[in-house]
Amino acid sequence: MEDCLAKKLEITVSEAEKRTGRNAVNIQETYTAYLIETRAVESQSEGQCAPVESLWRRYSEFELLRNYLSVTYPHIVVPPLPEKRADFVWHKLSADNMDPDFVERRRIGLENFLLRVASHPVLCQDKIFYAFLMQEGGWKEMVNETGFQLKADSRLKALNATFRVKNPDKRFTELKHYSDELQSVISHLLRVRARVADRLYGVYKVHGNYGRVFSEWSAIEKEMGDGLQSAGHHMDVYAASIDDILEEEEHYADQLKEYLFYAEALRAVCRKHELMQYDLEMAAQDLTSKKQQCEELATGTVRTFSLKGMTSKLFGQETPEQREAKIKVLEEQIQEGEEQLKSKNLEGRDFVKSAWADIERFKEQKNHDLKEALISYAVMQISMCKKGIQVWTNAKECFSKM
Amino acid sequence: AASAPKPLPSSGPKSLREMPHPLATSSSEEMGPALTPSPDLLLPRSIADKDLSLPNGTPVDTSSPASSSSLLNRLQLDDDLDVEARDLFVTVDDPKKHVCTMETYITYRVTTKTTRAEFDLPEYSVRRRYQDFDWLRNKLEESQPTHLIPPLPEKFVVKGVVDRFSEEFVETRRKALDKFLKRITDHPVLSFNEHFNVFLTAKDLNAYKKQGMALLSKMGESVKYVTGGYKLRSRPLEFAAIGDYLDTFSLKLGTIDRIAQRIIKEQLEYLVELREYGPVYSTWGGLEVELSEPLEGVSACIGNCCTALEELSEDMTEDFLPVLREYILYAESMKNVLKKRDQVQAEYEAKLEAVALKREDRPKVPTDVEKCQDRVECFNADLKADMERWQNNKRQDFRQLLMGMADKNIQYYEKVCVT
Numbered sequence: 001m002e003d004c005l006a007k008k009l010e011i012t013v014s015e016a017e018k019r020t021g022r023n024a025v026n027i028q029e030t031y032t033a034y035l036i037e038t039r040a041v042e043s044q045s046e047g048q049c050a051p052v053e054s055l056w057r058r059y060s061e062f063e064l065l066r067n068y069l070s071v072t073y074p075h076i077v078v079p080p081l082p083e084k085r086a087d088f089v090w091h092k093l094s095a096d097n098m099d100p101d102f103v104e105r106r107r108i109g110l111e112n113f114l115l116r117v118a119s120h121p122v123l124c125q126d127k128i129f130y131a132f133l134m135q136e137g138g139w140k141e142m143v144n145e146t147g148f149q150l151k152a153d154s155r156l157k158a159l160n161a162t163f164r165v166k167n168p169d170k171r172f173t174e175l176k177h178y179s180d181e182l183q184s185v186i187s188h189l190l191r192v193r194a195r196v197a198d199r200l201y202g203v204y205k206v207h208g209n210y211g212r213v214f215s216e217w218s219a220i221e222k223e224m225g226d227g228l229q230s231a232g233h234h235m236d237v238y239a240a241s242i243d244d245i246l247e248e249e250e251h252y253a254d255q256l257k258e259y260l261f262y263a264e265a266l267r268a269v270c271r272k273h274e275l276m277q278y279d280l281e282m283a284a285q286d287l288t289s290k291k292q293q294c295e296e297l298a299t300g301t302v303r304t305f306s307l308k309g310m311t312s313k314l315f316g317q318e319t320p321e322q323r324e325a326k327i328k329v330l331e332e333q334i335q336e337g338e339e340q341l342k343s344k345n346l347e348g349r350d351f352v353k354s355a356w357a358d359i360e361r362f363k364e365q366k367n368h369d370l371k372e373a374l375i376s377y378a379v380m381q382i383s384m385c386k387k388g389i390q391v392w393t394n395a396k397e398c399f400s401k402m
Numbered sequence: 403a404a405s406a407p408k409p410l411p412s413s414g415p416k417s418l419r420e421m422p423h424p425l426a427t428s429s430s431e432e433m434g435p436a437l438t439p440s441p442d443l444l445l446p447r448s449i450a451d452k453d454l455s456l457p458n459g460t461p462v463d464t465s466s467p468a469s470s471s472s473l474l475n476r477l478q479l480d481d482d483l484d485v486e487a488r489d490l491f492v493t494v495d496d497p498k499k500h501v502c503t504m505e506t507y508i509t510y511r512v513t514t515k516t517t518r519a520e521f522d523l524p525e526y527s528v529r530r531r532y533q534d535f536d537w538l539r540n541k542l543e544e545s546q547p548t549h550l551i552p553p554l555p556e557k558f559v560v561k562g563v564v565d566r567f568s569e570e571f572v573e574t575r576r577k578a579l580d581k582f583l584k585r586i587t588d589h590p591v592l593s594f595n596e597h598f599n600v601f602l603t604a605k606d607l608n609a610y611k612k613q614g615m616a617l618l619s620k621m622g623e624s625v626k627y628v629t630g631g632y633k634l635r636s637r638p639l640e641f642a643a644i645g646d647y648l649d650t651f652s653l654k655l656g657t658i659d660r661i662a663q664r665i666i667k668e669q670l671e672y673l674v675e676l677r678e679y680g681p682v683y684s685t686w687g688g689l690e691v692e693l694s695e696p697l698e699g700v701s702a703c704i705g706n707c708c709t710a711l712e713e714l715s716e717d718m719t720e721d722f723l724p725v726l727r728e729y730i731l732y733a734e735s736m737k738n739v740l741k742k743r744d745q746v747q748a749e750y751e752a753k754l755e756a757v758a759l760k761r762e763d764r765p766k767v768p769t770d771v772e773k774c775q776d777r778v779e780c781f782n783a784d785l786k787a788d789m790e791r792w793q794n795n796k797r798q799d800f801r802q803l804l805m806g807m808a809d810k811n812i813q814y815y816e817k818v819c820v821t
Binding site: 178181182185186188189192193195196198199200202203206207209210213216217220367370371374375377378381 | 647650651654657658661664665668669671672674675676678679682683685686689690692693696697700703
């Protein structure tokens with residue numbers, strides 16, 4: 001196992017706090033700040049407790065960090081952030097960003113993000129990341145100084161490349177296809193799950209009405225009274241139990257959501273490959289056409305129709321000296337182009353190699369995590385059923401004593 | 403035989419002399435005892451032309467209202483009849499559809515096994531349709547007006563909403579009809595009713611029905627209550643309490659019915675969503691390599707949950723809801739009986755008043771007044787007795803019912819666990 005930051009440093013996002021302040025356009029706003037605490041692990045083994053260092057960050061700073069990482073390491077599947085706005089809500093959950101439950105789940109998500117980055121063999125070594133954890137002041141400036149925004153590819157360029165690329169690596173095409181499907185299936189799953197949760201909530205809560213009616217009914221009964229009353233109590237317990245059950249399920253949903261967003265990260269890597277490949281193809285094409293031009297000029301044959309050729313026919317041929325000059329320029333360009341092509345090729349192959357290595361790592365992580373998530377979901381369901389059995393057995397006992 | 407009958411607050415044959423005259427005391431305070439005639443009007447209980455029965459077990463003609471209370475006294479102590487002590491068994495089964503030119507209808511087979519002397523044969527098997535049950539119930543109400551007659555399942559079904567010939571509907575009805583007959587069978591008075599006997603035994607019931615209409619009604623059926631708009635002076639506390647209880651009871655049952663229906667509705671909606679949920683996991687499984695097995699597994703589990711849930715909802719609809727409704731109907735018919743009782747009491751009071759006002763020294767008391775007083779007594783006695791047994795039975799029924807519901811839920815959860 002490579003040495004990664006997570007082994008040396010304990011990282012937690014321990015608190016969240018509401019703050020007000022002025023934002024970039026000088027407007028007063030309320031936001032939530034999160035407390036990041038770190039503590040060195042090594043010194044603990046010596047019986048000493050290392051001091052805890054801490055600083056506050058807000059969500060937008062996390063976003064900045066992630067953008068920086070995505071641009072600087074385009075061949076890495078960068079871990080995603082928890083959602084910016086509450087999505088896939090069902091009626092009891094609030095869609096409000098300030099809602100304490102939402103903030104709590106986000107806190108956990110942010111901690112998870114930091115831990116993922118810290119356990120990544122490549123990303124954990126990044127200085128900006130380290131500074132994010134340790135250095136409160138001046139971090140933003142530091143990030144901006146790296147000039148990473150300039151390196152970022154324009155969306156339009158990327159889109160263009162996706163459509164026009166001729167020969168991308170098949171594996172990447174498949175991967176992109178897979179990540180599209182994954183995204184669609186997980187979002188479908190989350191939507192339906194939200195509806196299922198909603199309905200289940202309704203079923204449980206209506207049983208609470210039994211509690212009230214049984215209680216009222218028991219008041220007019222003699223022998224049946226006690227049994228009814230206690231059974232009613234169990235119905236109330238049943239109705240109340242759904243709240244905890246569904247809260248636990250939210251964690252499962254969050255785990256799925258992480259991989260929903262991971263699909264986007266996968267796609268980003270594929271897009272980068274397509275862009276590079278497209279660049280390569282364009283450069284190769286450019287080179288070929290220049291070579292052709294050179295050849296034409298040298299031999300005087302016009303292979304392809306060109307406006308220049310036509311105009312020169314109309315307005316007279318150029319002088320041999322002019323032609324020589326042109327050929328010279330072209331030959332230089334061709335030389336440059338060939339070198340560029342060579343380096344681009346190399347870049348491309350390196351990218352493919354390192355990206356694919358990270359993708360394999362990601363695949364393993366995904367399989368492992370999702371398997372665990374599914375298992376814990378099943379465990380949750382079983383415990384829910386066991387609780388149900390318990391409640392109804394108790395109620396049955398009450399009824400039998402009527 | 404009973405040494406002392408259970409203390410029926412209403413008339414027992416020996417406590418008459420101790421009863422206060424209704425007009426002597428202030429009519430506002432009525433303790434447990436029902437209204438009874440003063441010692442002046444008291445005659446050695448010769449009502450109409452029938453002999454009184456004595457509590458020592460002299461056989462009586464049970465169609466007379468006077469004697470039913472004493473019979474009840476006797477049987478009151480046999481609270482839980484042993485199965486061996488029962489001598490009449492009735493079942494309803496084997497529904498069959500009949501298609502005629504005029505109509506289509508369903509008949510049920512009614513099987514009787516008995517050792518009673520009132521029956522010529524030890525076994526009978528006849529076919530009856532709903533109409534026949536309805537007729538029986540009306541006859542019982544007419545001939546035993548002082549008793550609580552068990553309810554029948556609803557007569558009319560809205561066509562188009564419910565399929566009258568669907569298996570579920572027919573089965574639900576069959577169960578209810580079976581219960582109806584069993585309740586009558588268990589009743590110490592009703593089970594000896596001659597109409598009931600004919601219902602169980604006659605090959606051609608229709609002929610008997612027509613006969614019954616034309617013939618002059620017998621002793622029991624002549625006790626028709628003219629509802630002459632008499633106002634009731636005061637209702638004895640216990641019956642007022644029963645009335646209140648029934649009101650609240652049907653209210654609560656109604657609420658439970660609504661809740662149960664709501665739950666079933668919510669469960670079905672939940673089911674709809676679950677049905678969509680499962681396959682998504684399957685789709686995902688198709689997308690993955692290593693994860694496909696666990697994902698398929700989840701999908702299959704959800705499918706099983708769907709099936710189990712469906713069964714639960716079905717069971718609730720078929721077993722739980724009908725019983726609730728039946729008891730609501732029961733409560734309704736009981737309230738009607740209470741009303742009749744009130745009427746009789748009112749009539750009796752009015753007549754009593756009239757007699758008192760006349761101040762005649764006639765030694766003979768108008769027979770109708772006596773009849774009234776007797777009716778009232780019997781009414782009260784029968785009602786009270788019936789109520790108690792009804793309560794017992796109801797308790798048993800509900801206990802079973804709710805336990806059944808709990809069981810079903812348990813089964814559901816167990817099934818889900820297993821998957």
